[in-house]
Amino acid sequence: MKRREFLKTSIAASAAILSTTTLSAGETRQPIDNRKVSDMAFPQKRPLITYSDRPPLLESPRSTFARGITQNDEFFVRWHLPDIPTHIDTDSYTIKIDGLVEQDLEISLKELKNDFEQVEVTAVLQCGGNSRSAFTPIPGGIQWGSGAMGCAKWKGVRLSDLLNRAGLKKDAHWIGFNGLEKAAYYKTPNFVRELELTELDDHVIVAYQMNGEDLPYLNGFPLRLVLPGYYSDSWVKMLSNITVTDKYKSLFFMDMAYRVPDNKCECETPEHHFKPTKPITNMNVKSVIGYPENGMKVYHNSHVVVRGVAFDDGHGIREVLVSVDGGKTWDKAELKQENGRYAYTEFRYAYKPADYGKVTFMTKAVNRLGDEQPFAKDIGWNHGGYKYNGIDEVTVEVV
Amino acid sequence: MKKLLLIAILSVSSLFAQVKGDVEVPYISYQIKMGKGFDAVQANCLMCHSFGYIINQGPQSRDFWAKKIEKMVTHFKAPITKEDAGIVTDYLFKHYGNGKLK
Numbered sequence: 001m002k003r004r005e006f007l008k009t010s011i012a013a014s015a016a017i018l019s020t021t022t023l024s025a026g027e028t029r030q031p032i033d034n035r036k037v038s039d040m041a042f043p044q045k046r047p048l049i050t051y052s053d054r055p056p057l058l059e060s061p062r063s064t065f066a067r068g069i070t071q072n073d074e075f076f077v078r079w080h081l082p083d084i085p086t087h088i089d090t091d092s093y094t095i096k097i098d099g100l101v102e103q104d105l106e107i108s109l110k111e112l113k114n115d116f117e118q119v120e121v122t123a124v125l126q127c128g129g130n131s132r133s134a135f136t137p138i139p140g141g142i143q144w145g146s147g148a149m150g151c152a153k154w155k156g157v158r159l160s161d162l163l164n165r166a167g168l169k170k171d172a173h174w175i176g177f178n179g180l181e182k183a184a185y186y187k188t189p190n191f192v193r194e195l196e197l198t199e200l201d202d203h204v205i206v207a208y209q210m211n212g213e214d215l216p217y218l219n220g221f222p223l224r225l226v227l228p229g230y231y232s233d234s235w236v237k238m239l240s241n242i243t244v245t246d247k248y249k250s251l252f253f254m255d256m257a258y259r260v261p262d263n264k265c266e267c268e269t270p271e272h273h274f275k276p277t278k279p280i281t282n283m284n285v286k287s288v289i290g291y292p293e294n295g296m297k298v299y300h301n302s303h304v305v306v307r308g309v310a311f312d313d314g315h316g317i318r319e320v321l322v323s324v325d326g327g328k329t330w331d332k333a334e335l336k337q338e339n340g341r342y343a344y345t346e347f348r349y350a351y352k353p354a355d356y357g358k359v360t361f362m363t364k365a366v367n368r369l370g371d372e373q374p375f376a377k378d379i380g381w382n383h384g385g386y387k388y389n390g391i392d393e394v395t396v397e398v399v
Numbered sequence: 400m401k402k403l404l405l406i407a408i409l410s411v412s413s414l415f416a417q418v419k420g421d422v423e424v425p426y427i428s429y430q431i432k433m434g435k436g437f438d439a440v441q442a443n444c445l446m447c448h449s450f451g452y453i454i455n456q457g458p459q460s461r462d463f464w465a466k467k468i469e470k471m472v473t474h475f476k477a478p479i480t481k482e483d484a485g486i487v488t489d490y491l492f493k494h495y496g497n498g499k500l501k
Contacts, residue, residue, distance in 0.1 A: 043422050052451035053427040082447050086422040137497075138457035140467065184447045187476035217422045252474050 026269050026381035030393055031145045032133040033294050037061055044216040046073045051142050055079035055181075056218055060147035066290030066307045068339060068346040069122070070150030072211055077218040078127050078148060078232065080191045080253070083182035085238065088222055095162075095206065095223060099176075099244035102167030109208065109222055116157040116165075121203050122339035123228035124151045124311045125235060128258055128280040132385035134376060137270050139385030146288050146392070151309070151344040154226045156207035160200055162242070171246040173197055177225055180238040189252045193225075193234050194245075199281075203228045203314075203342065206239060228342035229313035231280050231387075233258045260382050267380020282313040285373055286389040287320055287347070287365035296396045304351045306333070308392070309344035310365035317345040318370075323362040324351065327375065327391070330364065353398040360395040429454060436490030439483045447477065458497040464488050 038050040042058060049059035058077040064070055090109055097105040107115075126149035133143040163175070176194045183190070195204075207226045208215060215221040220237030227234045233253065260266040261274035268274035287310035298304050310317045317337070321330035333347035345365075353359055366372040376390030429450040431437075444453065456467075465488045471477040472484065479487070 038427075040425055040427065042425060050427065050451070051455040052429075052449045053425060054449045055452075056424055057451070057455075084424075086424070133457075138459065140456060140459070140463060142452070142455050143457045183475070185476050185478070188447075189474070189476075218424075256474060 026267075027136045028134050028376050028379040028381060028388070028390060029136065030134060030376055030390065031131040031388065032143065033062060033145050035059070035061075035145055042077070042218060044073060045075075045077070045218065048074065048076070049145070049147060051144075054082050055084070057142055058218070059144055060150060062145075062147065062288070062293050063290055064147060064150070065288045065309045068151065068309060068336065068344045069211060070152055072152070072213055072216050072219070075125075075150040075152065075210075075216070075219055076127070076148050078142075079181055079218075079237070081181040081183045081188070083184060085180050088217075088238075090222055093222055095240060095242065097162060097166045097242045097244075099242075100169040100172040100246060101163075101244055102169065105162070105166045107162065107165075112157055112206070112223075113208065116161050118155065119158055119202075119205060120153055120155040121205060121226065121228055121342060122151065122153045123203075123226060123342035124149060124283070124344060125232045126150075126283055126286075126311075128231040128233055128386045129384065131388035131390070134379070134388045134390060135381055135385045139381075139383050141385055149288075151311070151339075152210045153212065153339070154205060154207040155209035155212075156205040156223070156226065158202055159204045159206055159225070159242075160202060162206060163200075163244070166244075168197075168244060172244045174245045174248050175200075176241075176243045176245060176249065177236040177239060178241040178243075179220070179224075179236045180240050191236070191253055192249075192251050193236050193253065194248060194251060195227075195234070229282055231258070231283055233280070258384070258386070260384065260386050265380040266387060267382055270381065270383070273383055280386050283311070284387055284389045285312040285317070285365050285367045285371045286310065287363045287373060287392055289361060289363055289392050289394045292361070292394060292396050294394050294396070297399045298353055298396050300353055300356055300398050302353065304353060304396075306347075306349040306351060306361050306363070306394075308347055308363055310347060310363075311342075311344050312365070312367040312371070314342045315371075316341040316368045317365055318368045319366050320345070320347040320349075321364045321366065322347075322349040322351075323364070324359055326360065327362055333363070356398050358395055358397055360393055362391050362393050364391045427451060432494040434490060434494060436486040436493075439486040440490055443477065443479045443483055443487055447471075447475065453491070453495065456495070458495060459491075460497055460499040460501055461488065461492040462501045464491040464496070467491075 051057040130148035259277040262278040289308040333349040
């Protein structure tokens, strides 16, 4: 490769290096939305916004959110540890269930697909740090825009069916999940997630398919945990072990990372971090515009259809409101809800631009509990940059 | 103008690759700034993650970078010596800092 081409590739391959603008403490604004997709694709993926190759960290562009189901090749990717198996022998792959069970099990992929009831759930998968770039001062972690989320139809078997097959002992209380991603150092803790038995319901599945195809490698092939309504740090990928215990075992990723202040606003100041904290579990109500995109030009008096998606943790979306006057007045968008309460609700809003110049679309989702998205500026800051759900904004120019 | 180092050659063959047998995750040559202490960064950080993981954290305080390294040592058990921790902190703050100590 010629040096110039090489240089071009490497510039495009790295995500935008952030500017050094500093804002006053503890503010929240719109997440960064001008990152370009890379010109390089990862296996089974189209080119996406690429933050890291090892571990792979890929973000979907805004256009992804014009559709209710995210295609496998544009679905975001987030791993924690560098060593991800690059070959899986599907004939010998098993998932092990042990600990406080009547009978230890090793279930092969074939048995999983044949010996249990096959179920499907459509659910949103979202990183807890999605939209982290909205927070200032900048919390540690990847500075995601809004694209660390997606919605897919997940097919697999109920976790409860697997546990029933093994038989839980009387003292069983916690279930630990581990996948095949490994650290570079032997002593680094595994990316293990634990769930309390009471958190289980029939929607929690061990999935092998996503949108009718095998899971993509980078989304956890051949098996991953699916926990509808929960942030994705709980959805363990390349799931290989399930261990039932009576006591909670201290875990880095649950006890240190992925936590927010345990107060009503789940917020704190950069100077004084709030203690105690709690793990991020259930997702809050959120909407993101997929079309139009920031900076687009639309014609005066034309027919613009604003499209996007909204979701929460499974209570369901009651309405999505759109404002074109900076949030003074709101109009209802039309909703399409065909994939259940854990899925994206698609919204559409027809608008005829009557004035030339800039117009900003804002969208606000409200769920069935009446929870609604706050304005970005009203969201409290937290040091992990988690759970951002500000009202989304897109500004276009009417020409 | 700040010097940039481009690391290794990326494998273009994996463009639009589909999975047949083994998966090959492409190597990306993230641009990282050259300067004093870079050798220590390369020796201590690259074992676990790419430079993309560093440059996409956003500009941060000296305290932030020091705590990140401490986290790598305490929680992720990375064998980083005290001396290297200081060198890496200096490097990161100089090139990926926000000018603030805390």
